[in-house]
Each structure stands twice: as structure tokens, then as C-alpha cells.
């Protein structure tokens with residue numbers, strides 16, 4: 275597991291909980307320690323809630339071996355990368371990884387918005403590179419998008435789907451297109467909501483109420499407050515640009531203004547709604 | 552005494568609308584029945600026709616001739632906005648748009664007010680019947696598809712583009728939206744329930760009325776309608792049914 279941040283730590287926990295031996299790598303000792311501590315805290319909470327036994331929590335932690343030396347990931351059969359969302363960083367990392375690990379190993383990226391194909395093109399054997407897009411928080415969210423880059427071998431895809439299913443997660447197959455499935459198909463849920471409010475079709479509370487009544491757990495505005503209005507805006511712009519400004523994906527000016535104003539959602543205390551005191 | 556409504560239209564969606572009213576112990580009269588035997592105490596006209604516009608117009612005009620002037624007329628606003636439907640009638644101020652989608656499941660009903668009724672002081676009072684039928688009323692802007700149908704149709708449309716590009720299977724699309732972002736149903740199974748033709752009407756209405764590319768119905772949806780792959784009602788839509 276490459277990267278011990280939000281996603282890397284979460285995925286490492288998923289892997290270890292299902293019995294895999296995990297080598298967890300990050301560039302700095304601090305980031306690594308922080309990542310490991312977050313996993314420990316999560317396991318501690320689960321123990322308190324009685325979801326797992328102490329012995330089990332210990333075993334899970336025991337299976338995760340943290341390191342800051344990339345050479346130590348050499349024995350890995352599966353390499354999953356979850357480092358910063360920057361193409362050049364990921365490409366450089368994959369070039370180094372290819373030299374470290376065995377030729378049979380699969381190299382996966384957890385990118386949400388970059389092209390899997392562009393990452394894969396950095397290595398000599400792109401046929402063994404694919405996307406494994408986990409959702410946040412990884413230990414909770416069941417879905418994993420298994421993303422096939424332009425050069426990904428069919429066999430790599432099949433192996434990855436079985437691997438994800440063996441982790442107890444739900445794999446879906448998707449080609450390397452902007453936003454993959456969830457981020458792409460959920461675009462209208464968010465952008466059309468802005469649009470309807472902007473055009474006076476409904477106000478935010480009302481729109482959330484109507485969509486909840488239709489069966490959605492949350493309306494688009496309360497959901498954006500939870501995930502972060504900036505995060506959702508970034509998803510909008512990346513899908514829009516990914517499709518060369520296809521009008522279906524055009525973000526709404528209010529989206530940008532919300533971000534500019536610092537109303538980012540719950541984490542900022544205010545977003546579409548007020549939160550906290 | 553039980554309410555009586557005059558229902559315009561047939562087909563699966565109108566039938567489901569009728570089923571909702573029967574559950575609420577409301578008597579449902581068809582145009583034919585009302586023509587044969589005059590019913591003086593109709594509480595409301597319910598137009599469950601999405602399109603084409605000619606059919607709606609014809610049905611609404613016939614219905615208007617059969618009821619008193621103050622009887623409210625609720626017209627499905629999936630394809631046409633209420634203002635357009637109102638333009639066909641002699642007493643346009645009594646018209647309101649509504650969404651017949653998932654009427655039985657939703658505790659709210661979306662209603663829209665046509666421009667012609669903007670200054671009609673009695674308009675809001677005529678919505679009271681929905682409260683009697685157990686719905687909380689949400690008055691929204693008068694655009695085709697209102698809020699929920701518009702939101703759903705656009706997600707189905709996007710999914711249809713994904714299918715066209717062969718980027719994923721219908722089953723995986725539905726799984727992704729349920730497991731990746733907690734939607735109660737996948738967009739394609741939802742489309743199969745409400746009818747692929749209904750999705751087509753909503754998109755067509757938005758595209759015609761708002762005139763923007765983002766509402767253009769995916770060619771796959773149009774072809775499915777030609778091929779009668781309308782969903783559960785015909786045994787095949789995005790998925791197959793026995």
C-alpha cells in the first residue's frame with residue numbers, strides 16, 4: 275500500500291482485516307506514523323463498539339508493516355497507490371515501483387480524477403496497471419471501481435475483480451473515462467440541483483426535501499456539506515475538463531462562488547446550511 | 552363522502568396514478584365514463600399523460616368540458632410545463648402542473664404554478680385536495696420535469712451515454728450508484744420501473760423548453776423507445792424481466 279493518508283490507511287485496514295499481509299509505505303516517517311495511528315484509533319473504536327475482539331484488532335495491526343523504504347514493498351503481489359492526486363508524482367512513483375516489484379505483480383492506482391491510462395503509460399508493462407478506486411471511508415464503503423486503462427490486459431482486470439470480491443467488497447468494471455461511474459453519473463444530481471436553485475425552480479431546503487422524499491438518503495446540498503463543497507466542485511471541474519467542456523457537465527457559477535466564499539460545508543462550519551454553533 | 556377525480560390518459564403511469572387514488576379511497580372516473588353519465592361533484596381533473604402534446608391537449612379539452620369552472624386541473628408536468636397545458640384551456644388559471652412519478656412512494660407531491668395563474672388568489676386553496684390525499688405539497692417552478700423527475704432523468708441519460716460508450720454494463724452502473732453513493736435504486740432499474748418512455752418525455756421536454764445541449768436525450772434512449780424496450784411494463788428495458 276503506497277501512501278498512508280486518508281485513503282491509503284483505510285485501504286490498508288481493509289486489506290489487513292481480510293487477512294492480507296500489508297506493507298504500508300509513505301515518504302515521510304511523520305505521515306507514516308500518523309497513518310498507523312489513525313488505523314489504531316479506528317480499530318480501538320470498533321473494539322469499544324464490540325464489533326471486533328481485541329485479539330482480532332491486534333492481528334490486523336500486526337499484519338500491517340509500515341516502512342519508508344520503497345525497496346521493502348518488493349514482495350508485494352498487489353501494489354495499490356494512494357498518494358497525492360498529481361499526475362507527475364504518480365508517474366514517477368510507478369516507474370520506480372516497476373523496478374522494485376516482481377513482473378507478475380499488479381500495479382493499481384486509487385486515483386479519482388486522473389487518467390489511469392496516463393499513469394500506466396509511465397511504465398514498461400502498462401498491461402498490468404489498472405485503477406482500483408475505493409471510496410471514502412474505505413473500511414465502510416462497499417464499492418470499488420475496477421478501472422481498465424487503454425493498455426490494461428483483460429486478465430489483469432479479471433484478477434482484480436476476484437481480488438476485490440475476496441476482500442468482501444463490491445467490484446464494478448469500468449473503462450478509463452473521466453469520473454469513472456459514480457462521479458460521472460452523480461454529476462447531474464449535484465449540478466442540476468445548483469441550476470434549479472439558480473433558476474428559481476426550488477430553494478435548497480425544498481430541493482433536498484423532495485429528493486429525500488423520493489428515497490435518497492440525503493439531498494444534494496446536505497450531501498455536499500458532508501463531503502465538502504470544494505471536493506464536489508473539484509469533481510465537477512475534472513469531469514467537465516475530462517470531456518473537453520461537454521455541456522452536460524458544465525459546473526454552475528454558484529458552485530465556484532461557494533468555494534470562493536469559504537463556505538465549504540460541515541468542515542468549515544458553514545456551507546449550504548449552517549453547522550455547529 | 553369520497554372524492555371523485557376525472558383521470559385523463561391510460562398506459563402504465565396513468566394506471567399507477569389511478570391505483571394511488573383508489574388506495575386513498577378516491578373514486579377514479581375515466582373520460583368515457585364521465586361522458587356517459589354526468590358526474591357533478593368531480594373534485595379534480597388528473598391528467599396523467601406525459602406526451603405527445605396533441606394527446607394531452609385533446610384529453611384536457613375534453614375533460615375541461617365535463618367539469619365545472621372552479622374544478623382544479625392537475626396536469627402531468629413531465630414533458631410540458633403547466634403554462635403550456637394551461638394555454639390550451641378556456642380557464643387556464645385553474646391549472647397546476649404535478650409529477651405523477653412514484654406518487655405512491657413519495658410523501659410529497661411536486662406542484663407547479665403556471666404563469667396564467669400568477670394572480671389568481673384562489674389557486675393555492677385548490678391544492679388542499681392533495682393534503683386530503685395524504686401528501687405534503689411542494690410548489691416548485693414551472694419547468695418540465697419539476698425536481699425529482701428532472702434529476703432522475705438526467706442521471707439515466709448519463710448512464711445511457713456510459714452504455715453507448717460500452718464503458719460499463721447496466722448492472723454495474725446500478726451497483727455503482729447504490730454501493731458507491733447510497734442511492735436507493737440504480738438509475739437504470741429506476742428507469743425500468745417508471746418507464747424508459749417517461750424518461751424520454753422528461754428529457755425531450757427539457758431539451759425543447761430550455762433548448763440546451765445538456766438535456767439532449769441519448770440516442771440509445773430514443774432507440775429503446777422505438778423498440779418498445781420500455782422497462783418492466785414490456786418485459787425489457789435496460790434490464791430483462793420475466
Ligand SMILES: NC(=O)c1ccc[n+]([C@@H]2O[C@H](COP(=O)([O-])OP(=O)(O)OC[C@H]3O[C@@H](n4cnc5c(N)ncnc54)[C@H](O)[C@@H]3O)[C@@H](O)[C@H]2O)c1
Nearest residue numbers: 277278279280281282300301305356357358359385386410
Ligand atoms: N479522500 C477521498 O475521498 C478519496 C476517495 C477516493 C480516491 N482518492 C484518491 O486517493 C489518493 C489519495 O488521497 P487521500 O485523500 O488519501 O490523500 P492524503 O493527502 O490523505 O494522503 C496522501 C498520502 O500520500 C503521501 N505521499 C505523497 N507523495 C508520496 C509519494 N511520492 N510516495 C508515497 N507517499 C506519498 C502523503 O505523505 C500522504 O500521507 C488520491 O489519488 C485521491 O484522488 C481520495
